[in-house]
Amino acid sequence: MSEITIEAVPERSADPNAPLLEVTDYRVGFKTERGLAKAVDGVTFRLARGRTLGIVGESGSGKSVLNRSIMGLVVSSNQIEEGSITFDGTEIVDTDRQPFWGNRMSMIFQDPMTSLNPVMKVGKQIGEPLKLHLGMDKKQARERATELLTQVGIPEPTRRLDQYPHELSGGMRQRVMIAIALAGEPDFLVADEPTTALDVTVQKYILDLLGELQRDREMAMTLITHDLGVARGRTDDLLVMYGGRVMEQAPTEVLFSAMRHPYSEALLESIPTLDHPKHTRLNPIPGSPPDIVSPPPGCRFAPRCRYAQDRCATDLPELVSDGNHHYACFYPVGTEAGAEALQTNIERGQTAVGLRVSAEGRLG
Amino acid sequence: MAGTGSAHLRDDPNVLLRVEDLVVEFKAGRKGTVHAVSGVSFDVMDGETLGLVGESGCGKSTTAKAVIQIPAPTSGEVLYNGTDLAALKGEDMRRMRPEIQMIFQDPISSLNPRRKIRDVISEGLAVWGDAHGTWSQDRIEELMIAVGIDPKYGDRRPHQFSGGQCQRIGIARALALDPKVLICDEPVSALDVSVQAQVLNLLEDMKTRYGLTLLFISHDLSVVKNVSDRIIVMYLGKAAEIGDAEELYHRPRHPYTRALLASIPEPAPTVDVHEGDIAGELPSPINPPDGCRFNTRCPHADDICFTDEPIMTQVGDADHFVACHHPVDVTIRT
Numbered sequence: 001m002s003e004i005t006i007e008a009v010p011e012r013s014a015d016p017n018a019p020l021l022e023v024t025d026y027r028v029g030f031k032t033e034r035g036l037a038k039a040v041d042g043v044t045f046r047l048a049r050g051r052t053l054g055i056v057g058e059s060g061s062g063k064s065v066l067n068r069s070i071m072g073l074v075v076s077s078n079q080i081e082e083g084s085i086t087f088d089g090t091e092i093v094d095t096d097r098q099p100f101w102g103n104r105m106s107m108i109f110q111d112p113m114t115s116l117n118p119v120m121k122v123g124k125q126i127g128e129p130l131k132l133h134l135g136m137d138k139k140q141a142r143e144r145a146t147e148l149l150t151q152v153g154i155p156e157p158t159r160r161l162d163q164y165p166h167e168l169s170g171g172m173r174q175r176v177m178i179a180i181a182l183a184g185e186p187d188f189l190v191a192d193e194p195t196t197a198l199d200v201t202v203q204k205y206i207l208d209l210l211g212e213l214q215r216d217r218e219m220a221m222t223l224i225t226h227d228l229g230v231a232r233g234r235t236d237d238l239l240v241m242y243g244g245r246v247m248e249q250a251p252t253e254v255l256f257s258a259m260r261h262p263y264s265e266a267l268l269e270s271i272p273t274l275d276h277p278k279h280t281r282l283n284p285i286p287g288s289p290p291d292i293v294s295p296p297p298g299c300r301f302a303p304r305c306r307y308a309q310d311r312c313a314t315d316l317p318e319l320v321s322d323g324n325h326h327y328a329c330f331y332p333v334g335t336e337a338g339a340e341a342l343q344t345n346i347e348r349g350q351t352a353v354g355l356r357v358s359a360e361g362r363l364g
Numbered sequence: 365m366a367g368t369g370s371a372h373l374r375d376d377p378n379v380l381l382r383v384e385d386l387v388v389e390f391k392a393g394r395k396g397t398v399h400a401v402s403g404v405s406f407d408v409m410d411g412e413t414l415g416l417v418g419e420s421g422c423g424k425s426t427t428a429k430a431v432i433q434i435p436a437p438t439s440g441e442v443l444y445n446g447t448d449l450a451a452l453k454g455e456d457m458r459r460m461r462p463e464i465q466m467i468f469q470d471p472i473s474s475l476n477p478r479r480k481i482r483d484v485i486s487e488g489l490a491v492w493g494d495a496h497g498t499w500s501q502d503r504i505e506e507l508m509i510a511v512g513i514d515p516k517y518g519d520r521r522p523h524q525f526s527g528g529q530c531q532r533i534g535i536a537r538a539l540a541l542d543p544k545v546l547i548c549d550e551p552v553s554a555l556d557v558s559v560q561a562q563v564l565n566l567l568e569d570m571k572t573r574y575g576l577t578l579l580f581i582s583h584d585l586s587v588v589k590n591v592s593d594r595i596i597v598m599y600l601g602k603a604a605e606i607g608d609a610e611e612l613y614h615r616p617r618h619p620y621t622r623a624l625l626a627s628i629p630e631p632a633p634t635v636d637v638h639e640g641d642i643a644g645e646l647p648s649p650i651n652p653p654d655g656c657r658f659n660t661r662c663p664h665a666d667d668i669c670f671t672d673e674p675i676m677t678q679v680g681d682a683d684h685f686v687a688c689h690h691p692v693d694v695t696i697r698t
Contacts (some may be wrong), residue, residue, distance in 0.1 A: 106396060227629065230629045
């Protein structure tokens with residue numbers, strides 16, 4: 001630990017009303033043998049203190065790369081980062097973000113089984129950032145670690161400090177991860193699928209806990225999830241990503257009440273819900289996510305979309321705004337253009353890219 | 365929620381699989397015993413789908429594995445078509461295996477990475493042959509087409525396919541021997557929602573096409589509701605509640621089932637359950653609580669719950685059984 005030195009932590013800005021995080025036309029690419037893989041392709045959002053931005057999309061949509069890149073965790077000579085990110089007034093693209101880690105920005109990972117060091121006692125793992133970032137000594141760090149474990153609802157915290165991760169259950173380990181991430185009281189937390197590996201009752205506990213801690217500390221958070229139920233209940237704003245691009249972006253309630261993008265609609269319709277009678281036929285999204293090295297021309301989602309027209313296969317839709325609701329689609333759901341496009345596809349029995357459309361407007 | 369008893373077993377000639385008082389225990393350390401499954405009974409009719417739902421550590425996978433005798437249960441009967449599998453030995457058991465096949469949670473690691481998928485799918489046939497003791501590549505192609513994998517990719521290896529495709533290959537492998545029963549152990553929990561829907565639809569199609577009976581294990585209550593005719597909720601090695609899928613979700617009686625339902629984050633909230641949170645941690649299966657096993661976390665627990673184990677009893681006239689001293693009687697809005 002002694003090799004790591006932390007330079008002066010950047011000061012917090014004086015204006016509490018300024019957005020904490022401002023991401024503008026942000027792009028992340030990876031050089032591969034086949035060409036540049038555009039993992040994040042032009043993402044823009046603002047995140048204020050105390051707010052939660054949900055980021056939704058399938059595997060490979062770029063949601064994790066986006067957040068890891070904001071944190072400065074994707075460090076590779078093959079990586080290209082463009083655009084602008086200001087964190088509390090400081091431009092951080094192309095800079096070393098390590099000075100921010102711990103007490104300005106922090107992250108919890110998806111897999112609590114593998115994100116903790118298996119050969120280090122829990123207490124030491126929580127104490128490490130405290131000693132490193134807050135300059136505490138061993139005794140202070142241990143006391144604070146006990147407090148943190150109590151805060152995240154771990155019974156018998158003092159006994160747990162001397163246990164190894166394998167002695168804890170999955171839900172407990174995730175709580176230890178949260179305790180570590182929150183040890184430095186960060187302003188911004190990235191939660192990358194924090195509950196995906198957990199049971200529903202534990203998931204509810206962890207999400208309630210995160211919400212509570214967030215309210216107490218005015219902490220901003222991005223919550224990456226593929227679960228639309230979690231996204232709906234736990235976020236203020238939502239960003240729907242597909243193939244590295246933003247498909248739809250809006251306050252969560254607006255997005256669910258006036259869904260515009262066919263991809264958001266398709267995601268929502270593919271999940272089974274409790275009010276469906278048993279053996280209800282589900283509506284999967286046919287095909288698979290796009291190749292981000294040489295994506296198809298036109299809309300990335302066109303090859304899997306039931307609204308697709310000729311234009312979708314050639315022109316790339318840009319984000320258009322309807323107040324605070326943004327979407328990238330020529331034939332949005334719930335508009336006249338969208339209804340017409342679907343009707344056209346129903347009549348000809350297929351979309352412009354040749355996907356079969358049934359008389360009810362379903363794919364396949 | 366310790367629920368023993370067998371009131372819910374049906375006396376019907378169409379019962380294909382009947383598990384009675386299944387107990388699975390493992391040695392832990394020098395003295396301890398893990399009580400993984402303690403006296404679970406259920407039956408599955410020909411062509412029915414039984415959903416097995418519960419949290420990690422409730423014994424649902426162990427139950428499924430005990431059905432196919434890997435490992436054999438500590439005690440209890442597993443009657444398949446009237447034959448007790450637990451009593452079969454060696455060659456007799458081997459002859460029975462093609463009848464009950466299984467698909468697994470992690471589709472990629474359940475396929476041998478070094479083999480072509482054509483060989484992965486055909487291995488069972490190479491051992492058994494079909495009904496006439498022969499088989500051909502046509503049968504493999506038919507299976508691949510049935511599960512939606514283009515036969516021209518037969519020479520590829522598992523890493524060249526996505527997770528969803530690997531799960532399709534796993535299904536084709538399980539179906540190659542024309543099984544009667546297919547055990548699905550969390551078959552979609554590693555998949556994206558869009559792919560999950562594809563695989564669930566495929567399972568329903570295969571069930572119709574090949575006349576399968578399914579034992580479907582999942583921790584996702586919405587998924588289980590979608591595929592199952594009847595559902596059994598498990599907690600810490602015991603059955604808590606059993607019933608028709610619609611009935612069970614409409615009128616959950618067991619406090620644990622209600623807590624589970626209340627925890628689901630729904631994108632379009634339709635179910636209104638206010639059970640309150642269940643507190644505390646899952647007790648250790650090495651030293652499970654006396655009486656009802658749910659008593660350490662149950663908001664309704666009183667004296668009797670700590671001394672007497674609740675017995676599975678029918679509630680109302682419907683196909684609905686619950687093992688609880690204080691079943692809740694509030695219909696939830698759906």
